[in-house]
Amino acid sequence: MARVLVIAEHDGTHLNQSTARCVSCAAQIDPAGADVLVLGADCTAVAAEAAALQGVARVLTLTRPENAAALAAVFAPQIAAVASGYGYVLGPSTTFGKDLMPRVAALLGVGQVSDLMGVDGPRSFRRPIYAGNAVLTVEVPEGLTVVATVRAASFRPAGAGGTAPVEALATSTPVPAHTRFVELRTGSGSTRPDLQTARIVVSGGRGVGSEANFALLYQLADRIGAGVGASRAAVDAGFVPNDMQVGQTGKIIAPELYMAFGISGAIQHLTGIKDAGLIVAINKDPEAAIFQVADVGLVGDLFQVIPELLKKLG
Amino acid sequence: MEKIIVCLKRVVDYNVRIRVRPDGTGVMTDGVKMSINPFDEIALEEALRIRERGQAKEVVAVSIGPADCQQQLRTGLAMGADRAVLIETADDVEPLVAARALLRIVEREQPGLVLLGKQAIDDDNNQTGQMLAALWNRPQATFASRLELDGGRATVTREVDAGLEVLSVDLPAVVTTDLRLNEPRYVKLPDIMKAKKKPLETLALASLAVDAAVRVRSLRYAEPVERTKGTMVTDVDALVAVLRDKGLLN
Ligand SMILES: Cc1cc2nc3c(=O)[nH]c(=O)nc-3n(C[C@H](O)[C@H](O)[C@H](O)COP(=O)(O)OP(=O)(O)OC[C@H]3O[C@@H](n4cnc5c(N)ncnc54)[C@H](O)[C@@H]3O)c2cc1C
Ligand SMILES: Nc1ncnc2c1ncn2[C@@H]1O[C@H](COP(=O)(O)O)[C@@H](O)[C@H]1O
Numbered sequence: 344m345a346r347v348l349v350i351a352e353h354d355g356t357h358l359n360q361s362t363a364r365c366v367s368c369a370a371q372i373d374p375a376g377a378d379v380l381v382l383g384a385d386c387t388a389v390a391a392e393a394a395a396l397q398g399v400a401r402v403l404t405l406t407r408p409e410n411a412a413a414l415a416a417v418f419a420p421q422i423a424a425v426a427s428g429y430g431y432v433l434g435p436s437t438t439f440g441k442d443l444m445p446r447v448a449a450l451l452g453v454g455q456v457s458d459l460m461g462v463d464g465p466r467s468f469r470r471p472i473y474a475g476n477a478v479l480t481v482e483v484p485e486g487l488t489v490v491a492t493v494r495a496a497s498f499r500p501a502g503a504g505g506t507a508p509v510e511a512l513a514t515s516t517p518v519p520a521h522t523r524f525v526e527l528r529t530g531s532g533s534t535r536p537d538l539q540t541a542r543i544v545v546s547g548g549r550g551v552g553s554e555a556n557f558a559l560l561y562q563l564a565d566r567i568g569a570g571v572g573a574s575r576a577a578v579d580a581g582f583v584p585n586d587m588q589v590g591q592t593g594k595i596i597a598p599e600l601y602m603a604f605g606i607s608g609a610i611q612h613l614t615g616i617k618d619a620g621l622i623v624a625i626n627k628d629p630e631a632a633i634f635q636v637a638d639v640g641l642v643g644d645l646f647q648v649i650p651e652l653l654k655k656l657g
Numbered sequence: 658m659e660k661i662i663v664c665l666k667r668v669v670d671y672n673v674r675i676r677v678r679p680d681g682t683g684v685m686t687d688g689v690k691m692s693i694n695p696f697d698e699i700a701l702e703e704a705l706r707i708r709e710r711g712q713a714k715e716v717v718a719v720s721i722g723p724a725d726c727q728q729q730l731r732t733g734l735a736m737g738a739d740r741a742v743l744i745e746t747a748d749d750v751e752p753l754v755a756a757r758a759l760l761r762i763v764e765r766e767q768p769g770l771v772l773l774g775k776q777a778i779d780d781d782n783n784q785t786g787q788m789l790a791a792l793w794n795r796p797q798a799t800f801a802s803r804l805e806l807d808g809g810r811a812t813v814t815r816e817v818d819a820g821l822e823v824l825s826v827d828l829p830a831v832v833t834t835d836l837r838l839n840e841p842r843y844v845k846l847p848d849i850m851k852a853k854k855k856p857l858e859t860l861a862l863a864s865l866a867v868d869a870a871v872r873v874r875s876l877r878y879a880e881p882v883e884r885t886k887g888t889m890v891t892d893v894d895a896l897v898a899v900l901r902d903k904g905l906l907n
Contacts (some may be wrong), residue, residue, distance in 0.1 A: 354819075414824075415787065416796055438817040442799045445752065445787035454753050454872030457782045471881065472781050473675045477684055480876045487872060521827040522796040525812070530820035539818070543905065567906055575836070585802070585837065586820045591781070592836060594818065600905045610674070617884065621905060623896070638887035641896050651893040656906065 345400040347377040348429040350422060350447075351393055352413075352439045355383060358392040360540045361435030361493075363500035366398050368493045369433055370501070371462040376400035377433075379507075380425055382418050384411035390509045399507040407514045412524030413439055419446035421516045426451060426488060433459075436492035436595070437539075448490040456481055456491035470494075474591045475614035495539060496597035496618040530584025533571075535561075538587065541570030544598040544619075546589055547582070548574035548612075550605020550626065550645060554582045559649045560604065566656055572596065574606045590615035604645040608633025658769025658806075658828065660715045661704040663738065664759065666694040667722055667729045668779040681877040693729045696774025698736075699834045702841040703804060704772050705737040712806050715739045717766060721750050721758055727857060734852035735844045741855070746862035748869070752780075756788035757867040763793060768829060770811070775800050775833040786833035796826035802837040 347369040352359035362379065369377035378401045379393040386404035393402045403425065409417050422443075426432045432447060434440035436458045448455040460478075461469035467482045468491065483489045538544060545564045551557055557571075564571045572589040573582065589596060591611040597618035604625045606612060613636055616622060624637035627644050634640040641648065669675055670690040677684055693701075704716045718733040720726040721744040730741040744758050763771060776783035790797035798804075798813035802821070805812045806828075815822045816835045862869065890896050900906040 415799075416790070419791060438800060438815075441783050442787065442797070445784035446791040446797065448784070449753060449756060449788035449791035452753075454751050455782070455784050456873060457784060467876065472878075473669070473684065473779060474781065475881055476675050477677050478879045478881050480879070482874045482876050484871065484874065519794075519796075521830075522798075523825045525823035525825050527817075527819060528821040528823070579837065584820060585816050586818060591778075592776075600900070611671075617881070621903065622884070622887075623900070634889070635886055636884045638884075639896065639899050640887065640889045641891075641893070642889070643893075648893055652897065655893060655897050 344428065345376055345378040346373050346429055347431040347433060348426060349377045349379045350432065350434040350440070350443070351379050351381045351389060352435050352437060353381065353383065353389040355385070356388050358389050359435070359437070359439070360500055361437050361440070361495045362393065363396055364495045364498040365433045365435055365493045366396050366501040368459065368462065368498045369431070370398045372431055372465060378403055380405065380422065382410045382421060384408050394507040394509055395503055395505050397502045397505045399505050402507050402509040404509065404511050405514050406511060409518050413443070414522050414524060415443040415446045416522045417518045418443055419450055420518060421514070422447045423450040424516045425512065429488065431489045431491070433491050433493050436494045440492045444490055444492050451488050451490065453487045453490055454483070456483065456489065458494045459491040460494045460497040471614070474611055475617055476610065494595060496595050530586040535564055536568065536570040538570045538572050538589070538594050539596055541598050543567055543569035543600045543602070544572050544596060545569045545602045545604070546572035546574070546606060547577055547604050548606030549576035549580060551577060551582060557582050559646070563649050563653060566653060570598070574612050603633055603637070604649065606633055607631050608636065658713050660717060660766055660768040661707060661713045662717050662719055662763060662766060662768040662771045663697070663701045663704045663733070664771070664773040664785070665697045665701065665718050665720045665729050665733050666774070666777045667691050667720060667726045668694045668777055671695055671778055677878045677880050681879060683878055691725070691728070693732055694774050694777050696776060696778070696834050696836070698841040699836065699838050700772035700774055701733055701736055701738060702839045703834065706839065707806065713769065717742065717768070719744065719759065719762055721746065721755050721862065723747055730857055731852050732844060734855040734857070735848040736842060737848070739855065741857045743857065743859045744862050744865065745859050749875070751872060752782050752784035753788055753872060754867060754869045755785045756792055758862055758865055759785070759789050760792050761865045761867065763789070770829060771831045773831065773833045775835055786831050790831035793831070796830040797833070798824050798826055798830060799833045800835045801832050802835045804832060804838065
């Protein structure tokens, strides 16, 4: 039996890519493969996607109406019951996993390794602290279940080609009724590539100046097939919805190309883009901190640079 | 409700650029400015607003850590908390231990709401509130950017990856704060004087009979691999050339 249990994140129809990244993290801990646990009101489609991932030994499902929304208080006791047979329980370091996994750990009476970014040994892991200004190596003592959230940007998604069996588990764990899902308001609702999986991300900061001006970034993004992100200042100012925020308290991303327009480069923002392949910064202030980390910098006014870029790209 | 408990963690101020000790045993904190964790200030501000609207009678601030945490608790009292509790310990406190200690206070005080920050900006763990909710067997609403109370329930808007999620939870409940929940007030000088007279109780962590065994051991601290400074280009043509050369744009 697999020793690593991965908790799947999904929206009811599709598996979130963070799960495939957890599976490849699991493979570094135990090459024998991981079991993936899907909780939902109907797990069929998601379980099939999970079963097709390389490195998955079995897909387990917990299907019941109470699992329609991913409520930590409802999921945690069910996961804790399944987890007793495993040495490791991994979830993604997304808002889903961050909300859920500590509740699971507490029920198991163990700690949690948050934002696991590297596997040094079977019980020893690396994680960022102080907004990524330091890296801490931690060890979980023998005999304790390792519960961790996996930093998606640090692991490649597991590939396709798996053919794992799917098994439905019995659902007898009592769950509370004190927490109710009301609604999900998706922010941008755009058809652009998802920030966390996009190959290219174009990002705007306070320098963009207004919600209307963000149209320029969207135009550029659509031309080059990019996702669009933002700094906290841009979100706070109401230029864009909160789900576009990149950084320590927003999304941690690792695109091949990150282009920052009118972003000063505060440490909390840089935390979110450290793993990007190539960072390009466009800022009118030559002293902006972002130029200290950018691979390619251009001092200029974004309102001139973007139209020119669009023209040159045709 | 009668009471709200707010957790205030003492952390290195968010403006300080921390350095790792050369021997890898920790980060340098000598002489460094310490503050209330920014998310906890937001938690306290929210509690004060709830009390000021007449929806709660008392706000109790709790901190776990060394005697120096009294400074942050005094600041919390100056902001407007009614009283404070310090759970004193010289040891590093893991989230599970913090949650267990907080549970003791929660059992004693019977609050209608416990507000915590979503994460401490030193360890970036993002665990304590969720763990407390699990041990207390009560609802949790994490990463809150809006909180409305209505009788025995709270409606909480949460900042999640997909946008904004709204939950309805029965009270008592645990809520952790995100940055956009509110803007904390500034402390005024007369309030600092007044805060000196407010009650601050100290309890030894050891006296709470909390299992404090290490569950995640910190072995070594290291500087992150820094990105090296790249090159500057002078115009858009050069920028496009670099990106095309690397195969990132066509
Ligand atoms: C606890 C905590 C957590 C945080 N988490 C995050 C986070 O997750 N993500 C995040 O981004 N921030 C976060 N912040 C905020 C962060 O500290 C900064 O305040 C924020 O990143 C600044 O955003 P900005 O660079 O867009 O704005 P500014 O710092 O105001 O920079 C704007 C930049 O735009 C440039 N500019 C202006 N006009 C133009 C133009 N026409 N053309 C080109 N350039 C122009 C300016 O030169 C300037 O450099 C956090 C802060 C705290 C305290
Ligand atoms: N030692 C502590 N004292 C007071 N509050 C704490 C302590 N540790 C954690 N907390 C609370 O729990 C939140 C999350 O912390 P963490 O799980 O460490 O990221 C913080 O924002 C605080 O509100």
